[in-house]
Amino acid sequence: MAFIPHTPKDVEEMLGAIGAKSIEQLFDEIPANLRTRALAGIPDALNELEIGRLMNERAKLDGRPLCFIGAGAYEHHIPAAVWAIATRGEFYSAYTPYQAEASQGTLQLIYEYQTMIASLTGMEVSNASLYDGASAVAEAALMAARANRKSTSQRILVPATMHPHYGKVAVSTASNQGLRFEELPYCTQSGRILVESLARFDGQDVTALVIQQPNFFGVLEDVDALTRWARERGIFVIAVVNPTSLAMLKAPGEWGGTGVDIAVGDGQPLGVPLSSGGPYFGFMTTRMAHVRQMPGRIVGRTVDLSGREGFTLTLQAREQHIRRGRATSNICTNQGLLVTAATIYMTLMGPQGLARVAAASHARTRELVAALSRVKGVRAAFDGAIFHEAVLQLDRPVAPVLKALASRGILGGLDLGEHYPELGHALLVCATETKTAADIQTCANALAEAMKAVRAA
Amino acid sequence: MDNRKEKVIFERSRPGRGATDQWPEDVSETVLDIPDGLRRTSKPLLPEVGELETVRHFTRLSQLNFSIDTHFYPLGSCTMKYNPKACNSLAMLPEFLARHPLAPESHGQGFLACMYELQEMLKEVTGMQGVSLNPMAGAHGEFAGVAMIRAYHRARGDLARNEIIVPEAAHGTNPATATMCGCTVREIPVNAEGDVDLEALQDAVGPNTAGIMLTNPSTLGVFERRIEKVARIVHDAGGLLYYDGANLNAILGKVRPGDMGFDVIHMNLHKTFSTPHGGGGPGAGAVGVSARLLPFLPIPIVGKEGDRYRWLTEKDLPQSIGRLSAFMGNAGVLLRAYVYMRMLGREGMSQVGEYATLNANYLLARLQQVGFDAAYPTRRASHEFIITAKKQARELNITAMDIAKRLLDFGFHAPTTYFPLLVPECLLIEPTETETKETLDAFVDAMAQILKEAREEPEIVKGAPHTMPVRRLDDVRAAKQLDLTWKPAAA
Numbered sequence: 001m002a003f004i005p006h007t008p009k010d011v012e013e014m015l016g017a018i019g020a021k022s023i024e025q026l027f028d029e030i031p032a033n034l035r036t037r038a039l040a041g042i043p044d045a046l047n048e049l050e051i052g053r054l055m056n057e058r059a060k061l062d063g064r065p066l067c068f069i070g071a072g073a074y075e076h077h078i079p080a081a082v083w084a085i086a087t088r089g090e091f092y093s094a095y096t097p098y099q100a101e102a103s104q105g106t107l108q109l110i111y112e113y114q115t116m117i118a119s120l121t122g123m124e125v126s127n128a129s130l131y132d133g134a135s136a137v138a139e140a141a142l143m144a145a146r147a148n149r150k151s152t153s154q155r156i157l158v159p160a161t162m163h164p165h166y167g168k169v170a171v172s173t174a175s176n177q178g179l180r181f182e183e184l185p186y187c188t189q190s191g192r193i194l195v196e197s198l199a200r201f202d203g204q205d206v207t208a209l210v211i212q213q214p215n216f217f218g219v220l221e222d223v224d225a226l227t228r229w230a231r232e233r234g235i236f237v238i239a240v241v242n243p244t245s246l247a248m249l250k251a252p253g254e255w256g257g258t259g260v261d262i263a264v265g266d267g268q269p270l271g272v273p274l275s276s277g278g279p280y281f282g283f284m285t286t287r288m289a290h291v292r293q294m295p296g297r298i299v300g301r302t303v304d305l306s307g308r309e310g311f312t313l314t315l316q317a318r319e320q321h322i323r324r325g326r327a328t329s330n331i332c333t334n335q336g337l338l339v340t341a342a343t344i345y346m347t348l349m350g351p352q353g354l355a356r357v358a359a360a361s362h363a364r365t366r367e368l369v370a371a372l373s374r375v376k377g378v379r380a381a382f383d384g385a386i387f388h389e390a391v392l393q394l395d396r397p398v399a400p401v402l403k404a405l406a407s408r409g410i411l412g413g414l415d416l417g418e419h420y421p422e423l424g425h426a427l428l429v430c431a432t433e434t435k436t437a438a439d440i441q442t443c444a445n446a447l448a449e450a451m452k453a454v455r456a457a
Numbered sequence: 458m459d460n461r462k463e464k465v466i467f468e469r470s471r472p473g474r475g476a477t478d479q480w481p482e483d484v485s486e487t488v489l490d491i492p493d494g495l496r497r498t499s500k501p502l503l504p505e506v507g508e509l510e511t512v513r514h515f516t517r518l519s520q521l522n523f524s525i526d527t528h529f530y531p532l533g534s535c536t537m538k539y540n541p542k543a544c545n546s547l548a549m550l551p552e553f554l555a556r557h558p559l560a561p562e563s564h565g566q567g568f569l570a571c572m573y574e575l576q577e578m579l580k581e582v583t584g585m586q587g588v589s590l591n592p593m594a595g596a597h598g599e600f601a602g603v604a605m606i607r608a609y610h611r612a613r614g615d616l617a618r619n620e621i622i623v624p625e626a627a628h629g630t631n632p633a634t635a636t637m638c639g640c641t642v643r644e645i646p647v648n649a650e651g652d653v654d655l656e657a658l659q660d661a662v663g664p665n666t667a668g669i670m671l672t673n674p675s676t677l678g679v680f681e682r683r684i685e686k687v688a689r690i691v692h693d694a695g696g697l698l699y700y701d702g703a704n705l706n707a708i709l710g711k712v713r714p715g716d717m718g719f720d721v722i723h724m725n726l727h728k729t730f731s732t733p734h735g736g737g738g739p740g741a742g743a744v745g746v747s748a749r750l751l752p753f754l755p756i757p758i759v760g761k762e763g764d765r766y767r768w769l770t771e772k773d774l775p776q777s778i779g780r781l782s783a784f785m786g787n788a789g790v791l792l793r794a795y796v797y798m799r800m801l802g803r804e805g806m807s808q809v810g811e812y813a814t815l816n817a818n819y820l821l822a823r824l825q826q827v828g829f830d831a832a833y834p835t836r837r838a839s840h841e842f843i844i845t846a847k848k849q850a851r852e853l854n855i856t857a858m859d860i861a862k863r864l865l866d867f868g869f870h871a872p873t874t875y876f877p878l879l880v881p882e883c884l885l886i887e888p889t890e891t892e893t894k895e896t897l898d899a900f901v902d903a904m905a906q907i908l909k910e911a912r913e914e915p916e917i918v919k920g921a922p923h924t925m926p927v928r929r930l931d932d933v934r935a936a937k938q939l940d941l942t943w944k945p946a947a948a
Contacts, residue, residue, distance in 0.1 A: 018819055111941075135597075249497055336734075340515075350506070406564065
């Protein structure tokens, strides 16, 4: 019963100690007219055997399709050790490490994580995590508005090539505080932002420029030119990056020579399963100069009364439990367990392993693009360089093609029609190291048949 | 607790070593198509260690933690109850783990059915009319709630309503959330018995009132008895009522926020519905609303048409406050909460509130017997209560912090200390319903022993903890000499 261990004798003795006649009497301060009578809408309890049966049936309904969708969530190999350790009760069922002496394991792990993610992004400091990549972009915009003291406009330039959901989350999260997000158009031939198109902002007060690399289309932005343009004008640069790609691609800390001001992204590719979109974690790194404007928890190394090294939460005066209405953010609970998984993943991969994952994912995507482009009526949409994700142009509507593939157990990519109608029949595809040459061929064959079955528009 | 320390992982690193069995084959020549200027040239500082060393290192780190699985964890306001293992293993079935967030509805009917039923069950236990599962933590749920209150007033052209009222004992996230939503915060006092000061509330409300944020039972561990009057005052002034669900465990199955008059509520699924805290997260902060806020719920929501489930998005809810996450919140956490709720069932749901309250009142009575003072001695405890060590601080020079740290040596996680701020030398204690009487008795024995030590050998208490991997840490140094990342020793 509800994981409650009490025997009738326990209850009797406990009520005796309290001086109450019944458990019911303990609720006598709640006005009687408010008391709940029955929860008719809650089904009867299931025991573990029964709920196991139900959940297995539900899981089967979802199936195990062959998936070529990326779009912000990437299927990578996850070593067995990652979740075997992350789900140990000592990590899984611990609280936020407020009692440092009884939480040294979690605290040291976060310190190691901060070191790894700061280095991967080429920045100086990291926090302990935010909710996800999208909310990290929102928090970065708010942080830029606080930290960029030269700007008062609260204008944030956001490329249309950024993940469209990230943009929507930034608007829902930050516009209440007066931030304005302005969309930058992209070149429909190359699939990226042209630095020339920024000239119209010359001389205007802009708070920050967001750059996603690789962008939502998988296309590589000219990050050096964009960063230089912004920093020369006192505009903060917020990099939005895929952590796996950083094993191969220039770190935000090096963009444009001087580096960006804030780097954020979704940590999902680092050992976190797709799991219908969460839990993932958002990461955020920055320059030491801006650390006091950073939201979220931060762990520091210090010493104890005996001079021994130890770890503790630090710079807490930024946070809601101390600063209340004047905190840098309202965030409290973050995504700690996912950081635990990611730290174990990064340790197992190391610099070489992560570079291999990045290279293999890119190679597989290139093979996928090549195989699918050989299908009649399919071609690559952009001529810009890509990394590990690409847009294909079809000569007929995407939705029925994807539906035909799905009926054969293949998720053939993401239809871009909703967010990018100007691209016509565009399909975003991705492969990672988890896909074999045979998987890719299966997808190509199925696409060829689906294209035949769906009449050209 | 094993108190040997563990080296930082980077100190175990050796160039050229690695968990090579985990790596895909080397195809780095294929990246030649990436322009030189866009490629990385520096090597990131990731450890180079083998798989066994990795496993040992992180297993060792785990052993330096207290957790529910290993220790009684009576942390007030955090509901550290047992996290059933089935909730984890069933949320981690391979099909659920592999499901892409943008997979079509045809490949998600199982997942969507769970989410739809979770929405329905949460509506039922809270008495609300609609639920959105998107927020990823309690504070995120608060944000959604206040953003909906703001959107509601704006949709009515009531643009002046920009002020959020919070009692002074509120969680820090409440005022911080109001600020995130672009509102101003007005704090009001509570009276000597822990209830909201109704006169102060009456004076505070007016044409600028957007709403009030309340936790009930409050953070003082007592039920707000005049909640109907509070609701009337706020509603009459045109404001809405926000319920902070941090303490929902206390009243589960006994009284519903919707019936108390609340318009919007967030639920900490990682508290009441037993999903793990994970050393700081992930949580899940589902929000529920009354009828008038239905159009503003954050998207996506799961809808049901016939026997098919589908996503409801902007098209279905054009007035929504929008998206709060890239996909649909902490989906895997939501699955765990779903399994837990199905295992509790109708009867289990009200037993949670009953036994959480029984354990708290028992522990309070026993601690008073051995010489501790309740902060609100005339009141029933809810699922938690406050002990004030004011007397011990005055007479024995022993603070709440000293007691908390000494408890660690007895194998008990400390209660929440110094929150709420308005109770001096505050220890906020929440035992939860999943603990046995024997555990509670052992905790009382430890507290009595600490009191004895405080009289006879106070230095033991003042210098605690003695058995942890570290003693009390120098927080001032941590903040002044910032050491936030490991750096290799200069060669």
